Amino acid sequence: MSANVFSHLSGKVPFRRLSTVVNHLLRVPTMSGSRPTAGIIIIGDEILKGHTQDTNSFFLSKQLYSLGIRVERISVIGDELSTIAKEIAEFSSRFTHVITAGGIGPTHDDITFAGAAKAFEERLEPHPILVELCRKYFGQDAALDSPKLKMAHIPASSELHFGINKKTGEQSKYPIISVRNVIMFPGIPTLVERGFSIVKDKVLQNSDMFYIREIYTKSDEVSIAPILNQFNAKYQDTIQLGSYPDWLNNYYRVKLTLECDCKETLDVAHEELLNMLPSELVVKYEKDSVVKAEEQVYSIVESDRLDEYVEYLRRSVRTMEEALDKYKLDEICIGFNGGKDCTALLHLFYAVVKRKYPKYDDHLQALYIKNHSTFPEAETFFNDCTKRYNLKSYTIQSSMKVALLQLKEQAPHVKAILMGTRKSDPYSAKLDSFTMTDPDWPQFMRINPLLHWRYQDVWMFLRQLFIPYCILYDQGYTSMGAMDNTKPNALLKYIDENGKTCYRPAYELEDESQERNGRNGTTDKKWNKEVNRDK
Structure with a gap:
C-alpha cells in the first residue's frame, strides 16, 4: 500500500x-x-x-x-x-x-x-x-x-x-x-x-526494562578474552555479557555490554569488571557527542581555562555567533567534505546553533564539492554526517568557481559560506574571519572561524569531545585530497612485530609543518589560490 x-x-x-x-x-x-x-x-x-x-x-x-x-x-x-x-x-x-x-x-x-x-x-x-x-x-x-x-x-x-x-x-x-x-x-x-x-x-504495560551498562576498551577481543571468561563464569546466571568489536570506530576497539534485570546486581558486576580490566585499556567514551555538542563545547568556552587552545576556541565561537547575528540560518551554508578541519567546524557550528536556537530541528545546509576521485571512506563518512548532523547537502562535482555558481542557482538564499580554512593552509595567511569572494567570483561572504587553529588544536578538539571523524586519519593520512594524489604520511610509518608496514594515526604527528606530507597533488593549492585574495 x-x-x-x-x-x-x-x-x-x-x-x-x-x-x-x-x-x-x-x-x-x-x-x-x-x-x-x-x-x-x-x-x-x-x-x-x-x-x-x-x-x-x-x-x-x-x-x-x-x-x-x-x-x-x-x-x-x-x-x-x-x-x-x-x-x-x-x-x-x-x-x-x-x-x-x-x-x-x-x-x-x-x-x-x-x-x-x-x-x-x-x-x-x-x-x-x-x-x-x-x-x-x-x-x-x-x-x-x-x-x-x-x-x-x-x-x-x-x-x-x-x-x-x-x-x-x-x-x-x-x-x-x-x-x-x-x-x-x-x-x-x-x-x-x-x-x-x-x-x-x-x-x-507488560514489560520490565533492562538495566544496561557499557564499557569501551582499546584492546582487541583476544587480549581480554581470559578476563571476560573469568567474569562470565561468575555472573553467567545473572548478567548477560556481550562483546562487540568495532574496527571502524575512532576511539575504541571493543564495546562490552552488561545486562541485568536487577540494578543493584548490575552495579556490583559492572564495577568488578572495570577493576578486572587494565585501566589503560578502558576508554571513557562519549557515544552521544553530537547530542551533547552544545553542552560540551560551551563548558570549555565558559570555563576559567586560559590556554591558547581554549582562547582559539572562544574566538571561533564568537565568530560563529557574530555570523548568526549578521545572517539568518538559512542564509548560511557550511563547506563540508569530510576532512578533519571541516568536521571540527561542523561540530562547532552545530553546537553554536543549538545554543542560539535551542528548539531548532531543521536541516543545516552544507556544500559538498566532490573531487575527481573521492575516497570511498570519505564518501561513507560524509553520508554518515548528513544523518548525524541533519544536513541538507548541495553536492557538486566541479571546480570551486563553477560550484559556487551552481550553488547560487540551487540556493539563491545563501549569502555566506562557513569554511574550515586555517592560516597554515596554502594561500590563506592573509584571510580575515569575514572575507568576501573577489568581484569576479560569485558573491559570498566567506566565514573562517578556524583561522588561528593549529594542527594539534584540531585534533585536541575532535578527540577531547569524542567527535567521529573519517577513518582514513587513523590509517596514517594527515591531509585528505583525492585518491590519486594522497597517500599516508611517511612520518607516521612503522613496522609491526610481524614485519608488516603500518601507520600511526594522524593525531600522533608531532611536526605540524609536515601535515601535507603525502599530498602530491595541486588541487587544494589551486583552490586556495583561486578563492583567496592573497594570490
Whole structure:
C-alpha cells in the first residue's frame, strides 16, 4: 500500500476497549519471572531479491529491546501465502509478541492479512470501519471485492489500534491491525515507525526494562578474552555479557555490554569488571557527542581555562555567533567534505546553533564539492554526517568557481559560506574571519572561524569531545585530497612485530609543518589560490 493511502485515510471511528486490545497482544502468557520475547517477520520478495534494503528489522529490534522485550528471531520470507501462514503460526506459538512488516496493500502480492487468517484458521472478513475508511479515500462506489477495499479485509478476530496526536488530539488516519499476539505493519519504514508509536505504550504495560551498562576498551577481543571468561563464569546466571568489536570506530576497539534485570546486581558486576580490566585499556567514551555538542563545547568556552587552545576556541565561537547575528540560518551554508578541519567546524557550528536556537530541528545546509576521485571512506563518512548532523547537502562535482555558481542557482538564499580554512593552509595567511569572494567570483561572504587553529588544536578538539571523524586519519593520512594524489604520511610509518608496514594515526604527528606530507597533488593549492585574495 502506498504511503499516501496510509497517510490520508481518515474518519471519526470509535476506539476498541484497551483491555481487549491488551488481551490479544498478550495471548501467549509469560512465565513468572521470565522476560517477554518477540519474533519479527519481514515479508516481501523485494527484500529477498535485493531490490529493497530491510531497515525495519533494525528499527523494530532496537525499539523492542529498549522496552525490555528480547527479540529472539528475525525471519525474512517472500510473498507466498502458505509460507506466511506457517511462519506466523510458528512464531505466535513461540514468542510473546510477533511483529510483521510488509505485505499490506491493494496489490496481488499483499497477502499478510490473508496469511494471518490462514495461520489461525479464521475467515478473512471486511471490517466495517476499514470499509468506511477505504471508501472515503478511494470513493464510495468501490466494491467489496475490488483492490481498493482489499485492505479492509482482515482476520475475523482482528483488533484495530488508532493513535492520538499529542499536539492536536486528532486520531491517526489509519489503524495498525493485530490478530491475537501478532501485530502487522506495512513495509514502508516511515509507516513502521509511525505505527510502532501507536502500539508502543500497550507493549510497555507488560514489560520490565533492562538495566544496561557499557564499557569501551582499546584492546582487541583476544587480549581480554581470559578476563571476560573469568567474569562470565561468575555472573553467567545473572548478567548477560556481550562483546562487540568495532574496527571502524575512532576511539575504541571493543564495546562490552552488561545486562541485568536487577540494578543493584548490575552495579556490583559492572564495577568488578572495570577493576578486572587494565585501566589503560578502558576508554571513557562519549557515544552521544553530537547530542551533547552544545553542552560540551560551551563548558570549555565558559570555563576559567586560559590556554591558547581554549582562547582559539572562544574566538571561533564568537565568530560563529557574530555570523548568526549578521545572517539568518538559512542564509548560511557550511563547506563540508569530510576532512578533519571541516568536521571540527561542523561540530562547532552545530553546537553554536543549538545554543542560539535551542528548539531548532531543521536541516543545516552544507556544500559538498566532490573531487575527481573521492575516497570511498570519505564518501561513507560524509553520508554518515548528513544523518548525524541533519544536513541538507548541495553536492557538486566541479571546480570551486563553477560550484559556487551552481550553488547560487540551487540556493539563491545563501549569502555566506562557513569554511574550515586555517592560516597554515596554502594561500590563506592573509584571510580575515569575514572575507568576501573577489568581484569576479560569485558573491559570498566567506566565514573562517578556524583561522588561528593549529594542527594539534584540531585534533585536541575532535578527540577531547569524542567527535567521529573519517577513518582514513587513523590509517596514517594527515591531509585528505583525492585518491590519486594522497597517500599516508611517511612520518607516521612503522613496522609491526610481524614485519608488516603500518601507520600511526594522524593525531600522533608531532611536526605540524609536515601535515601535507603525502599530498602530491595541486588541487587544494589551486583552490586556495583561486578563492583567496592573497594570490
